[in-house]
Amino acid sequence: MEASFFDNVFEVAKLIPKGRVTSYGAIAAYIGMKRSARMVGYAMNASHSDKSIPAHRVVNRNGLLTGKHHFNGPDEMEKRLKAEGIKVKNDKIINFDKHFWDPATELKL
DNA sequence: GACATGACGATTT
């Protein structure tokens, strides 16, 4: 099977180091489709098939936990991030810039 | 098989 867009998203998501977060657009851009940020989020929905995917480390460009509702509970995502040392307030990651993990920069292909 | 929608982001008006 050819690696689809979703598959790439899953693999990159799995590569996110603990205590780091990234954005949908960053993953999409790393794959080569920065315009497909929406699909990245949708892919995360499909990630339910793979529990190894730390979808909680993927947030929107503003560091906002837009997809927290898709977890076991609306507080699950926030709780997990806090457990990794990431502070979340008002559904937003504090110091998002410091926790931001860009695959294009960190992995650098 | 066609239409609508979905965890977003950038570009254009």
Next chain:
DNA sequence: GAAATCGCCATGT
């Protein structure tokens, strides 16, 4: 500068 629109792939109805 803010609001509106386009772009993208896959899934569900």
